[in-house]
Amino acid sequence: PRAFTPDIDAYVQERFRLGNDIFYDALLLMRQTGIRVGELQDLSFTCLRQDHKENFFLKVPLGKLNTERLVPLTQEMVELIRKIQKQSQGFSKNNNPEYLILAPNGRRATFDDFRSRMDEIQTELPPGTSTTSHQLRHTCATSLLNHGMGIIALKEYLGHKDIHMTLTYAAVAPEAIRNEYLRAVGNIQQQFKIKSNPSSLPENTGKEPITTQIADLILKLKNAPEANNKKLRNIIRSLKRVISQINEK
Helix, strand or coil, X not given: CXXXXXXXXXXXXXXXXXXXXXXXXXXXXXXXXXXXXHHHHHXXXXXXXXXXXXXXXXXXXXXXXXXXXXXXXXXXXXXXXXXXXXXHHHHCCCCCCCECCECCCCCECCHHHHHHHHHHHHCCCCCCCCCCHHHHHHHHHHHHHXXXXXXXXXXXXXXXXXXXXXXXXXXXXXXXXXHHHHHHHHHHHHHHHHHCCHHHCCCCCCCHHHHHXXXXXXXXXXXXXXXXXXXXXXXXXXXXXXXXXXXHC
């Protein structure tokens, strides 16, 4: 499944927050942490962990790939987990639940509980809009990647064993690369504007800084795990042409 568009993502998260329901709260936790729905169901009641620096983490149990991991948490998510704990304690028959998420009748949460909430939201969205719980994981990963999280760190965050699996969550990564490319081109255009007004140039100003900047970007793209991506190769070739054009001036 594809990640949600930013507007759909914002609407879905707000809908979770206003849902006043333990399953909506759980789905918001899934969106913010990128865990799998099976992992969400398996979270223990005592899943909150804290290190010696008082940073909080979510202890994700053995899951699809038989791996355990600690997912860092914002303060908002810590408070959300505590809210869920309080609800589940109230639903538990012995006030000592094993799992984090319980239904109001005290049973363990099921996939259908989450699916029904996603179906409710889908009826409120434009026709043809897909909403599955797994899209929350893709959306979390895509958002982190495009806001600066490295692909290696993202791999560990998602609990993947293979970097190629992580790249399947990076469908919109070329957009982030495109933005870097456009910023570089914008810097080139700005330099040409300055050159048209020599009196505004400081003494001994040359072309080296911008070409060096573009060369650094090319090196960064070449070393990226997805360097064999066709779109990425085309961008690298375009950047090399830009350097050549500058040097011909």
